[in-house]
Amino acid sequence: MSRTCIIGGGLTGLVQAWQSQQAGHKVTLFEANDTVGGVLQSERIDGYLLDYGANTLSLRHQKVARILGELGMLDRSIDANPEASLRFIVRSGKVVSLPHNLGSFFSSPFLSPLGKLRLLLEPFIPKGKEDEESVAGFISRRLGKEALDFAGNPFLSGVYAAKPESLSLKYAFPALQEIEQKHGSLFRGMLKSKKNPERLSKSRLISFASGMQEMPNRILGLLPAECVQFKTRAIKIEKVNNQWKVTSQSKGSQKTKETFDQLICAVPASKLLDIEWKGLVSKELLPILAEATHHPLSLVYHGYDRAKVNHPLDGFGFLVPEVEKRNILGTLFSSTLFPGRAPENKVLLTTFVGGERQPKLANLEDSKLHSLVLKEHQQLLGTQGRPCFQKIKRWPNAIPLPDAKMGDRQSAARDLQEGNNGLYFTGSHLCGVSLPNCLEADIA
The missing domain is CATH 1.10.3110.10 (protoporphyrinogen ix oxidase, domain 3)
Incomplete structure (x- = not known):
């Protein structure tokens, strides 16, 4: 039985683990954190359900639907509220609807x-x-x-x-x-x-009752219990006689060495050079593969009594053009999107701050960040008083951008794979950040 090692338990790494298991391989997955899914994290606090990464999955193509069906996720999915088809932008200081x-x-x-x-x-x-x-x-x-x-x-x-x-x-x-x-x-x-024919007859915008983290958790449940090693980092990878010797270490434990026939590296670009690589052909390409542009992003969650928000919140949310010179990128009407996102008679707003446009704002201290969003919502949505619930999630390296350097990363990955039999690279820095891209990502 071929032994396959996968480093990184984000969505792409999990899908590769599941597919390798389906192909009859013995799979070992190293995940540095205590949970899988990478940025696909969901948490319920005080009756509010928060998604810290993607909030939705846009289901448009047959292949993605087929993968979700095989994973048993289609039956678990919930469709967005029909009202979510309405989208808004800010123009001249007012929230206006886009054409539908x-x-x-x-x-x-x-x-x-x-x-x-x-x-x-x-x-x-x-x-x-x-x-x-x-x-x-x-x-x-x-x-x-x-x-x-x-x-x-x-x-x-x-x-x-x-x-x-x-x-x-x-x-x-x-x-x-x-x-x-x-x-x-x-x-x-x-x-x-x-x-x-590759497109579905009708596209769907979906999530899950427990949030988007339900998807990686479902894949984890399809893998053997011993397959995933949590809180374990791969600290050294060495090519030895067309096999791959991986040195791993859990917090507070001794180093462990194992040998594999295949190695699939699915760690984020920013973590790639934290690993010591030995014996690779074209090793000089690794820094190119690791070079992805990221900007900091903070997600600010505010909950209100429904009566304290003047706007009907009858849509997906609103986005802010840069020419409007405001301090937020946009806000999702999370409790409108899907049921169960806020307690009864409450609403949940998810606001994005920072990014390439205003990276310094993403790093404001909590109180200033909450006040900034509060002021924007008072002006744009007519919120009254302070929120009854608030939370911040920070992503210092939020999204690997598909800029001109993405082609260099893909070329470096191909050359490294061609020169090192049994080595593969995948992840959103190579395949793109959308969930369909991550589900469909190919290591070949």
């Missing part, structure tokens, strides 16, 4: 009349020629500067906590680049993509 049908496109103040006209000209814009175009350049070229400022910029801050100027179209949204090259227009391409 043709009529609302013309009535919504999300863009000026000239901005909407420029958007409608998209099918007549010629294809781009830049292979390394930024997301900002692509949106501005195809949809106009106003669409970049009031759609692209806030959307990218919500997904990556980053500016569109910093992101590579090729790695952040390869599907958009492919649509443009194949169809010449995003509008035409998206209409045709609805007929793609």
Whole structure:
């Protein structure tokens, strides 16, 4: 029986462990923390259910649905409240709804009349020629500067906590680049993509009754109990005669050495060089593989009596364009999204602060961070008084950005794998940060 070692129990590492077990391998997974899932963490406090990483999973493709079905997660999933289909942005200091049908496109103040006209000209814009175009350049070229400022910029801050100027179209949204090259227009391409057999007939926005951590916990339950070694770090990896000798250590224990036929490294890029690597071909590529851009992000959770919030909270939440010069990136209406996120007659708001736009704000002390968010919500949502519940979750290295360096990381991973038989790398710094990407990640 082939022995496979997996380092890192985030979602990608867990999926690889499960797939290796399904293939008949004897699997050992080293996880430095006392729980699996990486950033997919959920916690219930005082009747509020908090997700510290992703809050939703967008289910659009057959392959992801098939994987979730095989994991037994589809039957456990819950769909977002239909009200969550409504999205908001801030414009001129007010929370305004984004269009959700043709009529609302013309009535919504999300863009000026000239901005909407420029958007409608998209099918007549010629294809781009830049292979390394930024997301900002692509949106501005195809949809106009106003669409970049009031759609692209806030959307990218919500997904990556980053500016569109910093992101590579090729790695952040390869599907958009492919649509443009194949169809010449995003509008035409998206209409045709609805007929793609790989897409589900109807997309779903899902979570789970106990939050998003239920997904990695479910995968953990499918693995043998002895498979996962918690609070254990791989501190040294050595290639010996086409096998992999791994030295691991738990807190307060002696070092342990084991030999494996395959090694799958799924640790975050920022942790890759904490491991001592010996005997690798092309070892000089490891620093390139480890070089991922991150920015600090803080998640601020506020609970209110429902009567103390003037806004109807009838949607997914709102995002803040950079040109609005506010101190938050956006807020999710968490208790609107899914049931069970707040006690009866209470609401839960999840707010994002920092990122590339304002990294210093993410590092404010707790009291100042709460006060900052409180002031923003008073002005934008009409909240009254102080929240009856509050909590902060900080991510010093929040999201590995799909910038121009992502191609260098992927190339380094391929070269290292080709030169070292049985060695594989995976993780969100290579496959992308979306949950579908992590579920589908391939080590080949």
